[in-house]
Amino acid sequence: MSHVKMKVNGRDVSASVEGRTLLSSYLRDLLGMTGTHVGCDTSQCGACVVLVNGQAIKSCTAFAADLDGAEVTTVEGMANPDGSLGRIQQAFQDYHGLQCGFCTPGMVMSTAALLAENPKPTEEEVRHYLEGNICRCTGYQNIVRAVMAASGQDAGALAAE
Amino acid sequence: MHNFEFVKPSTLADAVAALGDGEAQPLSGGQTLIPSMKARLNAPGLLVSLTGIAELKGVCREGDMLVIGAATTHATVAADAAADFPGLAALAGQIGDHAVRNRGTVGGSLANNNPSACYPAAALGTGATIVTNAREIAADDYFQGMFTTALEEGEIITSIRFPIPQKAAYAKFLQPAPRFALTVVVVAQYASGVRVAVTGASEGGVFRWAEAEAALSAKFDADAIAGLSHSSDGMISDLHGTPEYRAHLVRVMTQRAVRAAL
Ligand SMILES: Cc1cc2nc3c(=O)[nH]c(=O)nc-3n(C[C@H](O)[C@H](O)[C@H](O)COP(=O)(O)OP(=O)(O)OC[C@H]3O[C@@H](n4cnc5c(N)ncnc54)[C@H](O)[C@@H]3O)c2cc1C
Numbered sequence: 001m002s003h004v005k006m007k008v009n010g011r012d013v014s015a016s017v018e019g020r021t022l023l024s025s026y027l028r029d030l031l032g033m034t035g036t037h038v039g040c041d042t043s044q045c046g047a048c049v050v051l052v053n054g055q056a057i058k059s060c061t062a063f064a065a066d067l068d069g070a071e072v073t074t075v076e077g078m079a080n081p082d083g084s085l086g087r088i089q090q091a092f093q094d095y096h097g098l099q100c101g102f103c104t105p106g107m108v109m110s111t112a113a114l115l116a117e118n119p120k121p122t123e124e125e126v127r128h129y130l131e132g133n134i135c136r137c138t139g140y141q142n143i144v145r146a147v148m149a150a151s152g153q154d155a156g157a158l159a160a161e
Numbered sequence: 162m163h164n165f166e167f168v169k170p171s172t173l174a175d176a177v178a179a180l181g182d183g184e185a186q187p188l189s190g191g192q193t194l195i196p197s198m199k200a201r202l203n204a205p206g207l208l209v210s211l212t213g214i215a216e217l218k219g220v221c222r223e224g225d226m227l228v229i230g231a232a233t234t235h236a237t238v239a240a241d242a243a244a245d246f247p248g249l250a251a252l253a254g255q256i257g258d259h260a261v262r263n264r265g266t267v268g269g270s271l272a273n274n275n276p277s278a279c280y281p282a283a284a285l286g287t288g289a290t291i292v293t294n295a296r297e298i299a300a301d302d303y304f305q306g307m308f309t310t311a312l313e314e315g316e317i318i319t320s321i322r323f324p325i326p327q328k329a330a331y332a333k334f335l336q337p338a339p340r341f342a343l344t345v346v347v348v349a350q351y352a353s354g355v356r357v358a359v360t361g362a363s364e365g366g367v368f369r370w371a372e373a374e375a376a377l378s379a380k381f382d383a384d385a386i387a388g389l390s391h392s393s394d395g396m397i398s399d400l401h402g403t404p405e406y407r408a409h410l411v412r413v414m415t416q417r418a419v420r421a422a423l
């Protein structure tokens with residue numbers, strides 16, 4: 001066992017981990033932060049994406065012990081300070097960018113990473129960037145709309161599929 | 162997955178010492194190793210993380226070479242190789258998805274030598290040198306069949322030296338479900354001739370296509386290989402494509418890579 005410290009959504013946290021403890025398990029099982037979802041657990045679906053030192057990674061495919069000292073942002077950190085939905089979350093709600101919601105934490109975190117790199121992406125750039133985030137429900141159209149809206153662009157202008 | 166001891170040295174010397182333990186294995190981006198440990202295809206007693214070793218990271222130009230540290234992520238190569246070797250940056254930028262690119266590394270990809278991976282084609286197609294803690298290995302000697310390389314137990318790739326070509330490009334035929342390639346071709350033109358390397362097609366892993374190299378060295382134009390066809394002997398056969406289909410893709414993707422390079 002080793003002791004791993006991180007800053008998660010601005011808060012200092014620490015927990016004892018085994019070598020094999022994944023970041024997803026550190027967040028969900030040790031810190032009780034179940035906003036991060038584990039879909040496939042085989043690095044295929046993107047439901048578990050979080051930001052580590054500002055970069056999107058799959059938390060099911062990184063060991064907590066390898067990330068000692070990291071700054072992590074999860075979907076819980078995307079709300080406004082007063083607890084209301086943040087800009088990206090609100091856009092997902094407004095544009096029906098989710099149905100069951102299982103993929104949504106990863107979609108929101110990938111969107112946050114995309115908009116930090118590229119504040120006004122084209123539709124094609126959004127689709128390319130989100131290719132590692134799988135959604136079984138929505139057919140993606142409304143997710144792309146939500147991302148366009150979150151970037152302050154006209155989501156209504158997207159062609160219907 | 163089975164549990165293991167974990168260490169994260171900050172120098173190469175400490176990593177090499179830790180890997181002296183017969184149960185130990187290096188961990189780089191973990192994008193291949195962690196899934197394989199979950200599937201219990203791999204159960205090291207000790208993982209030695211390479212991600213805390215500054216001397217294994219970075220992209221740096223040295224004369225006609227682009228030298229890339231083994232623990233450099235695909236995302237960093239995509240960004241930092243763009244000015245000196247745009248074909249290589251483009252290849253790195255198309256691997257997997259953005260989250261995979263933020264963790265996965267050049268050294269991990271070459272050590273693993275997945276028959277469908279992109280970097281083996283880049284290393285063989287440019288005649289790169291694989292530098293380890295012990296020696297330098299020419300790409301032509303390094304790849305020894307799928308998932309097999311010249312690396313010895315406990316040997317760590319430290320950097321890769323890519324000769325910068327006059328012109329180069331790669332063409333990837335995407336297999337959209339796993340985001341790996343059905344076939345990748347890297348074409349690179351040097352003063353000494355043209356090299357063509359292919360992954361995703363052969364059961365023997367990455368290979369050079371000598372006939373196309375000769376034709377393209379004589380005339381660097383997609384039409385120069387229009388009449389060539391690669392044999393389907395030894396090509397991968399699976400539900401995504403027959404050996405004949407893959408053999409056909411080899412020529413088509415080589416032509417696309419040449420057109421992209423011009
Ligand atoms: C969803 C998904 C899609 C992907 N798509 C692609 C793709 O399109 N193209 C592609 O090429 N790859 C793809 N990959 C693989 C990805 O590029 C991996 O990152 C890469 O193959 C392994 O690199 P790593 O740094 O993660 O290595 P790890 O998983 O950490 O290690 C892999 C192996 O190499 C050994 N190793 C690691 N570093 C060294 C070193 N420096 N010296 C000696 N041995 C070492 C390890 O012990 C292990 O056996 C994909 C992966 C995923 C999960």
Ligand code: FES
Pocket residue numbers: 037038039040041042043044045046047048049058059060061
């Ligand atoms: S749970 Fe991590 S990628 Fe699916």
Ligand code: FES
Pocket residue numbers: 097098099100101102103104134135136137138
């Ligand atoms: S909303 Fe159900 S998986 Fe995306």
